[in-house]
Amino acid sequence: MRLSPDEMRYLWAEERHREQRQYVLAMLLALLVFLLCCCFRANAYSYEKKFVPLEYLKNYALALRVLFGKAVPPASGEARVLYLGALSRLRSTAMAFLAGAGLSLAGAVFQNAWRNPMASPGMLGATAGVRLGNVLLISMFSVSAVEHLSLRYFFCYGFSAVCVGIVLLLGKLAGGRRRETSVLEMVMAGSVLSSGLNVVTMYLMYQLEDEALLLYEELSYGMYEQTDAVSTGIFFTVMLLSLIPLLLLRTRMNLLSADRLEGSALGIRPGVLRMIAQLCGVILTTCAMIHCGELGMISLVVPHVVRRYAGADMRRVCVFGAAAGGILMMLARLLGSFFQILSEPIPVAFFINLLLLPAFVLILARQRGELT
């Protein structure tokens, strides 16, 4: 039976309206949490004696006017200190949002591209590569390691790229003459390689002196904030260059859920699309890990939570997943600024896992309920 044009029009309008409303709500929520995290954060800077959210909001407005050449920043005094503090907080909050968004997006894309709900860029050895890069740099330069920014990027990105390259190559070779990448072999190769690199990392870690070891822990667990203009600029550039292609291709990413033969028959080159997804996902994870440390289960759990409530369509999973990951990361850092144990900061990953664990358990319980 042919559907009437009126019925079609109604369905289309209703679907579009609902989708737009959901996107606007997600963006508003992200903006609200962003402003909250920009204005309320304890113990971030030693010179702050009290909460001054309104002062911060005024300074953000001033920063915007400065950006468009409509005002000049305060030259000296308390106003200058507050202005610079606000700028630094703005940067670190934006970095937290982008890192969370990137990790969540990378997880969603990997889970879809590998057709495996447990997949993550870490399975390719990217995180083990960054760990090794960090520890090697600190072994060489001790506490001054963070001053060698270009070397740090070279080591972390280099080891990450080499690990991922080796694992992808092994997966391709294991596919044999059928020219299909073997996911199982790739996962096994990734696990073996990561374990091997982690052993080397552990060995080097135990050779570090006290202060150097402390720096390694701070870098690894996201307690070291590097918000200078150069590293922030590099972080934003790399993250956006990887995030934007994934967001643009999010609709097409749905086709990776089909196998190679089906994907090809649907009109795409599955190998090329999968490679773009993997490349961007690995860069996002590596970049987030270099600047914000290891961030727990974001890339694994957030996409599952989003799929549960918004469906598996990558158009929605990517947008809502990025928003949810960013919000979660900002909230975790906000919580981390308020709580300490014996005057020592608590890793951000702890709060992320603390926030995600109930959601994960709830999903498992619901799935179990549906199955029975």
Add this chain to the structure above:
Amino acid sequence: MIFELNDLSCGYAPAQPVLSHVQLRLTEGEVCCVLGPNGVGKTTIFKTILNLLPPLSGNVAIDGEDTRHWKPRQIARVIAYVAQAHVPAHPYKVKDIAMMGRLGQLRAAAQPGRRDHELVEQALEDVGIRHLRDKPYTEISGGERQLLMIARALAQQSKLLIMDEPTANLDYGNMARVMQCIRSLAASGMAVMFTSHIPDQAFYCGAKTLLLVRGGNPRFGPAEEIITERSLREAYGTDIQILEIIGEGGRPLRVTSPRFAD
């Protein structure tokens, strides 16, 4: 649309072709049933048709044009493919799966528009599962999944539908529904090519038959000519009898049955 396999040999290594000298011609509204034992090369032939494997010799032609250098999007405009078992890792909704038929036709960063939504809704309606549009794919039955895959192919608006064992693992009712759907598609002008292990299905659809025999030349022609007791014994290595019965309205029907020793 005229779809042809011209003296096609396919496989993974030139020295060891999986299939040789496949000759086939299919036009709009025709059905072709591909029969043959396990591992004879049915999936290999589909990979070659869909350009995932280059032909070792011969060619695949659509309207006389060799498709060897066609891009996937060009292929997708003409050929739709339904795999034997589609098991997505995530619970896509029925309408999202059907929409996948449209995505390959769009530009890389484009979003589906109103026309795409209309085609998807109509395709779901055509196969009779529009009431399931908002259900997760993982919660519908095997038969409904197969119909959904056909709806996805319809949304793709291709002219030839290739199906890999569309009735594998389906109960008898769902098998009949899928067969009915194939007949309807052919009646609407679409060419359909499907693989099966049940020779009866070639008779159900009045299909042409491509019989693949291990170590022998493939045979192609009307089901009544190709499916004989002798050819089935050669293909499957077992005795199978062909029975002719009178169906409704006095129409003769052919069915196959194994010939048991005792």
